[in-house]
Amino acid sequence: MITLGDLSTDPSWRRPVLVPADHLVLVTGGHGTLEVDFQPLACRPGSLLRIRPGQAVRRVDPLDAHVVRWAAGSLHGLDLPPDPVPTLTQLNGEDEEAVVTEVSQLVVDYRRYGRGSPAGERLLRHQLAVLLLRLALTATPPATGTEIRTFRRLCQEVERHYRRTRRVEDYADRLGCSVRTLTRACLAVTGRSAKQVVDERVALQARRLLAATDEPIAGIGRHLGFPEPTNFGRFFSREAGLSPGAFRATGGRVAPARIPRPRPPHWTDRA
Template identity: 70%
Template sequence: MVTTGQLPPAGRTDLPPLRPAVDDISTGSLGELAPGPGWPRPVLLDAELLILVTGGHGTAELDFRPLPCRPGALLRARPGQVLRCLGAQLDATVVRWGAGALRGLDVDPDAVPTYRQLAGEDEDAVISEVTQLAVDADRHAGVPAAAALLRHQLAVLLLRLSLLPDRGEQPVPRAESETFRRLCREVERDYRHTRRVEDYAARLGCSVRTLTRACLAVTGRSAKQVIDERVALQASRLLAATDEPIARIGRRLGFPEPTNFGRFFTREVGVSPGAFRAARERPVPVRLVRPRPPADASAGPTMA
């Protein structure tokens, strides 16, 4: 497993390069994502990723959620999320692509499950397609004519993953699911400036009650809780993956006073910002739960 040698400079969020990309699509090993030997702290992702575990056993922490990993485990990660993998023998193939790689193709990457343990025919098909994509990306690196091949291979892979059968999740009414998705889009645009449910209801042309009903249907939590969790999640990401001063992180997230930010974070996460950062070199049990609509909901981005 290949690893990089040094931690990134403070505040740096870009990943080390994987193998040369064709049309912003590249493949590589799991170790190439690590900020240092042994994953000393989470890394803040800057690209779309599929991670297919090929060997070993361990745990991946994606936005602080522990996900058990063994051969056949598949993770779908998004820009802005934080990732750390624990397990000395854990190996995986990583497929990475940029925002323009799928432009013009009828595929929704957000329909791909965040985590799935593959088995049987599904596992065989996905392994075959990931392997072929990796081979072609390496063989045709720097060949412009290969761009269309890799784009369509990636689209087929994502479509196949989006069609995986669900695991018995309770269906959410379409109206509530769409309202939740619309709220997620608005929160993603403006969570740094407002956490008031009333502001989002006004923008979406609905009532606070409607937003709360939709959030309860999808996540089991109120609209206010969903908004506050998004802010706390971003704070946790920056505290864990960067060396940015705590007070500056608070100001970026709409807390001019450090004491107000500290109280908010402690209420949401269960520990102070300073304690959370001090513990970032080891797995930290936190209460953060990132809501995600069901895969069959109508199109629209989830909160990143």
């Protein structure tokens, strides 16, 4: 168990932090804004945030919160469904009472048993699993249908391969369908073409790295599949509305020019 302050070594949060693990953040005090992937989220007591590895997080206003963090593989072997919890949920009523109770008990048991006790570690794993199951039950049921399933499959492939290819044809080949099928699915779910969905994922990673790291801009471009810095600059300017250098100079505080609603799973709230 940690606090929001533990996420950043900079108490002023001048730039976002790329979180390396899964997190649940339950706001217990204060009213203000927390940014996740450059989107400002209004928080108050009872706000629950689901933050996934690799996302960029910045605290804008002072907030008190319980933060539950777990490493990849911590829940291995437990029968858990796919995680449908959105980035932000405002808990109310019985749901809020139940989640607050379970998170509070996790905090207490972590302090009592969380260090060096195999039995305590098993207890915490199962408590976390119960909490995630409860959140899955309270989350809005996902949409169904052929197009949403196709869209999710595309997003999973994009997450695996966006650094190597931005060609929709490559993803269509991997999924065994046509470019037209992918585009139709993306338009139905997001209002954007398949090419736009792919490019938005690449641009999001570029924003994360520009705002949260000191890696050279040319190196970020190469990491994302742009051997030539000029090509990366043109791509980013088209997606974000300003150059990589200008975006970095703002510390990522300038909202991107285009924000997909809703966003794809793993880098967004669609699951």
